[in-house]
Amino acid sequence: MTQVLEVSEMSVSFPRRSGLLGKSQPLRVVENVSFEVGKGEVVALVGESGSGKSTIARAVLRLLPIDNGRITLADVDITTLSQRALRPHRRNAQLVFQDPYSSLDPSMTAIEIVEEPLRGFAMSREERLRSAQELLASVGLAGVEGRYPYEFSGGQRQRIAIARALAPRPALIICDEPVSALDLSTQNQIISLLDSLRQSLGVSYLFISHDLSVVRRIADRVLVMYAGEIVEEGPTERVFRDPVHPYTLALLSAVPAVVGDRSKHAKRIVLEGDLPVPGAPPPGCRFHTRCPFAMDVCRSEVPAWTEFDHGVSGRCHLHTSGSTLGFSGLTQFAEDAMASTDRDRGQTSI
Amino acid sequence: MTVQDSATTALRVKELCVDVATPEGWATVVEDVSLAVDVGEIHGLVGESGSGKSLTAMAIMGLITHSQSARVTGGEVLLGDVDLLKLSNRDLRRHQGKDLAMVFQEPMTSLNPAFTVADQIGESIRYHLGASRKEARERSIELLEEVGIADARRRCNDYPHQFSGGMRQRVMLAVALACEPRLLIADEPTTALDVTVQAQMLELIRSLVERHGMAVIFITHDLGVIAEICDRTTVFYAGQVIESGLVGEVIKGPRHPYTEGLLRSVPADDDLPLWWIDGSPPLPGQVSSGCRFSPRCEYSKNECDTHAVPLRLSADGRAIRCALADDLSLNGRD
Ligand SMILES: Nc1ncnc2c1ncn2[C@@H]1O[C@H](COP(=O)(O)OP(=O)(O)OP(=O)(O)O)[C@@H](O)[C@H]1O
Ligand SMILES: Nc1ncnc2c1ncn2[C@@H]1O[C@H](COP(=O)(O)OP(=O)(O)OP(=O)(O)O)[C@@H](O)[C@H]1O
Ligand SMILES: [Mg+2]
Ligand SMILES: [Mg+2]
Numbered sequence: 001m002t003q004v005l006e007v008s009e010m011s012v013s014f015p016r017r018s019g020l021l022g023k024s025q026p027l028r029v030v031e032n033v034s035f036e037v038g039k040g041e042v043v044a045l046v047g048e049s050g051s052g053k054s055t056i057a058r059a060v061l062r063l064l065p066i067d068n069g070r071i072t073l074a075d076v077d078i079t080t081l082s083q084r085a086l087r088p089h090r091r092n093a094q095l096v097f098q099d100p101y102s103s104l105d106p107s108m109t110a111i112e113i114v115e116e117p118l119r120g121f122a123m124s125r126e127e128r129l130r131s132a133q134e135l136l137a138s139v140g141l142a143g144v145e146g147r148y149p150y151e152f153s154g155g156q157r158q159r160i161a162i163a164r165a166l167a168p169r170p171a172l173i174i175c176d177e178p179v180s181a182l183d184l185s186t187q188n189q190i191i192s193l194l195d196s197l198r199q200s201l202g203v204s205y206l207f208i209s210h211d212l213s214v215v216r217r218i219a220d221r222v223l224v225m226y227a228g229e230i231v232e233e234g235p236t237e238r239v240f241r242d243p244v245h246p247y248t249l250a251l252l253s254a255v256p257a258v259v260g261d262r263s264k265h266a267k268r269i270v271l272e273g274d275l276p277v278p279g280a281p282p283p284g285c286r287f288h289t290r291c292p293f294a295m296d297v298c299r300s301e302v303p304a305w306t307e308f309d310h311g312v313s314g315r316c317h318l319h320t321s322g323s324t325l326g327f328s329g330l331t332q333f334a335e336d337a338m339a340s341t342d343r344d345r346g347q348t349s350i
Numbered sequence: 351m352t353v354q355d356s357a358t359t360a361l362r363v364k365e366l367c368v369d370v371a372t373p374e375g376w377a378t379v380v381e382d383v384s385l386a387v388d389v390g391e392i393h394g395l396v397g398e399s400g401s402g403k404s405l406t407a408m409a410i411m412g413l414i415t416h417s418q419s420a421r422v423t424g425g426e427v428l429l430g431d432v433d434l435l436k437l438s439n440r441d442l443r444r445h446q447g448k449d450l451a452m453v454f455q456e457p458m459t460s461l462n463p464a465f466t467v468a469d470q471i472g473e474s475i476r477y478h479l480g481a482s483r484k485e486a487r488e489r490s491i492e493l494l495e496e497v498g499i500a501d502a503r504r505r506c507n508d509y510p511h512q513f514s515g516g517m518r519q520r521v522m523l524a525v526a527l528a529c530e531p532r533l534l535i536a537d538e539p540t541t542a543l544d545v546t547v548q549a550q551m552l553e554l555i556r557s558l559v560e561r562h563g564m565a566v567i568f569i570t571h572d573l574g575v576i577a578e579i580c581d582r583t584t585v586f587y588a589g590q591v592i593e594s595g596l597v598g599e600v601i602k603g604p605r606h607p608y609t610e611g612l613l614r615s616v617p618a619d620d621d622l623p624l625w626w627i628d629g630s631p632p633l634p635g636q637v638s639s640g641c642r643f644s645p646r647c648e649y650s651k652n653e654c655d656t657h658a659v660p661l662r663l664s665a666d667g668r669a670i671r672c673a674l675a676d677d678l679s680l681n682g683r684d
Contacts, residue, residue: 014512049516049547098515098542099456151372151633154399177515180541181455183398183571184615188626210516210544213617217624250546271546275500 003072004171004204005037005060005093010069012052012059016279027279028067030055031228037172040198042205044215044236046251047225050278053208056225057174060206061093062086074171091117091168096161098177103161104149110136110160111145117167135163139193155186159193166197174206179214191218212251216240224248224314227276227286234312242329244314246291249334285317293318293334360565361387361410361450361533366425368405368414370634377635378423379589380405382661387533390563392555394576394597396612397586398631403569404455406586407535410434410567411452412442429533447474451531453539455569457518461510461525467494468506471525478529493524498550516542523551530562537569552579573616577601585609588631588642591661595668602682605670607647610680618683641673649674 010033013026030052037043045053058064060071062078070079074092081089094117097103104113114132123131133145139159149157158178165173175194179187195218197203209215215222215236222239224232224247232245243249250271273290276282282289288298295317303315318330368380380402387393395403405420410427412434414420427434429449434442451474454460462470471493472486481489487506494502497520510518519542526534536555540548556579558564568580576583576597584594585606593606604610611627629646632638640655641647647654654673661671672678 016512047544049520049543050514054514101456102459148373152400153631153633156630177542181399181538181571183396183612184573185612185626186399187571188615188617188624192624192626210542212545217617251544275498277501280501 002038003036004039004041004074005206006070006072007036007056007060008034008070010034010056010059010071011067012055012064013067013279026067029228029278030059031281032069033225033230034069035223035230035233037204037206039171040202040204041221042198042207042219044207044209044219044222045225046209046212046215046222048227048247049210051225052228053225054176057095057176057206057208061090061095061174087120091120092170093172093174094165094168094170096158096165096173096175096178098180101149101154101157101181104157104164106149109146109148110141110152113149113160114163114167117164121168132163132167135166136160138166138197139163153186155182155189158182158186158190162190162193162197166201166203169201170203172204172206174208176208177210178207180209180211187214194218212240224251227281228278229281229286229315231287231316232312232314234308234314235310238310238312242331244308244312244319244330245287245316246293246318246330246334247287248314249330285315358388359386360389360391360429361385361567362426362428363406363410364426364428366406366409366427367423368402368409369421369423370405371419372635374635376421379634380409381589383425383586383589383591385567385584385591385594387565387567389532389565390559391582392559392566392568392580394580394583395567395569395586396571396573396576396583398588399571400631400634401586402589403586404537407452407537407567407569411446411450411535412437413452447531448478448529449531450533450535451526451529452535453519453522453526453537455537455541457510457515457522461518461521463510466507466509467513467521471506471521471528474525475528489528490524493528494521496527496554497521497524498547499524516544516547519543520547520551523554527554527558530558531564533565533567534558535567535569538571539568540570540572540575548575555579573601573612585612588637589634590642590671591669592643592671593669595666599666599668600682602684604680604682605668605675605678606643606672607649607678607680608643610682611646613683614681616683641671649678 011028012030013028015024016027047053059066073089076089078086078089111132114135115128118128118131136145139162141159179190207219219236222236223230224245226247232243232248271290276286284300285298285303288294298317303317305313305315306320307313363383363385366380366383367378369376370379383406397403408414409422414422422435468487468490471490475481475486475489491502491506494506499505499517499520513521519539523539540551555566559566570576580597583597583600585592587608593609604613614625627646632642640657641659644650644654659671659673661669663669
């Protein structure tokens, strides 16, 4: 097994009533996404709020029905398994939620929370409790087994959630914004914990986050989503250094800095224009309504998925249709373009 | 500290105390917290998870007076001359939503799952501003557009569960801003948002501050956001204010070791290993009599553990709760 998770051409819709007749019309919020997570690999899923990240997480775990596509988890095609047949495979993928407050059962103690997912296993109660105790210790929470969730801080609660996710020895943990509710010091503690668990246990992560500085720290590869589609994919290093999609570039440019240093992407690209409407994407490239560099072709033709150098792929006409970019790449191109608009408007910042 | 002119002070919190129920009995988790927010000012609250930021906010909003597991045990919350803690429920409700409004940390627990988004935004517009159903609906759609919800006219008929995490947060912001409050308390309003949408929300808040002189208490763990939009900041640790001052000064020159630690946790160079403050904060009811940060503090001396440390105000408007502050030279970020 080299891939822990393989998702191919998966689409997901929500039913939605509309109009006076209340006719149900599906609303497609994830369109044809394909990606893989290798053994021991950390793959980050980033993208705008509402772009479909949590939907992908839930669909991959078969918590939501999918329209089409295939999901292979630890070499088993789980796409069409009945919920019953799915049960033994479920343990292979566990989910950690953003909110360490509402995701833990308030009426259970820490050790019960971690022990619970082991109940289906052929283990005695003593074995389960011992295992849960070891797991709590491995996330730095020894000696507090009998306490209830509200007695813990947010960071400690998130560690309990991680211990619980690890309990059934999954091959994959899907983390949906696991640290965004936490302060920075605690975030760093959790990230380094996740990283050491990957090294010691070989677990893989699909790591959903909107925080690029966190993603940069932990992910081997990154998938960038926009309006239900993956628009760019590649090794984190490369994508951060020289993104191929203007949306990725805009994301990178908007990170607020603690101090006035935005050196690498000195100028903030503010996205204007119409937001994509879920289920009714604009024609052509889905990003064209907000893209500062949109060309005519972008409004009519869907850009093809293209492989670039260094393992980066993406869909953007700037690179393919009569490329205006040359060898300088998108970052340089954007800087030049913005510099010239500034001159035109007689101002220095965007 | 200079006596601030009440005409420019939007909100003044004095020595607020909040207790919560623990298996061992009531424990104080917000202790003697004082804050002042001027008209047109954005005041950022930061601090470790569990340090009492949300409870402070809820107490200011008058939302924990009737809870079984938490109670306000002292202090004043002055909005103008009115002490909100002394108001009856009925009088309080006249202020809530209109004079002061809050964006809650957990949108799902504060949005009502049984009502459409338009109903929830429209409710306070109708209650406080006496708008008709139709006017309230139109205004709700406008507000949804302002917080960047695409296709707002259609989506306003959706229920909260049909929105993504970040969209719910933005709906909360729309509800809070519906009546253009004089004071907005925003509790982690952008944690679920990516940077581009976050920038848009910050811009919206800032524009209301500039246009209407709205005062804002902004709770966040993101020091980047503090640096970007706040004028002042107050740092919490284990239920106490441990440092307070102008944002630029606190970031450049922290004077409490915990603040230094938080700033040091901000990733600087990608090649440096991640850094964090070892250990965990004390649990409610298990605080020591001395400095609460001392067990995790690299500068700690014996005296730190034995004597309670008062919050000291310095001439330049800074407040610091550290017995060693005068002898330490701490590193900030610049
Ligand atoms: N149960 C549901 N019914 C109808 N629509 C839904 C439902 N859940 C999500 N959606 C819609 O699907 C789209 C994608 O939502 P999703 O939660 O996957 O976004 P996300 O990328 O996780 O966003 P965020 O970063 O804000 O959490 C959104 O437009 C959302 O409104
Ligand atoms: N209703 C409650 N009952 C009992 N304990 C509570 C209650 N609400 C909060 N607490 C406890 O009070 C302390 C302060 O909580 P608060 O929510 O104010 O922290 P916070 O600073 O907002 O943290 P975070 O950054 O994680 O949101 C925590 O230890 C928390 O567990
Ligand atoms: Mg989500
Ligand atoms: Mg809070």
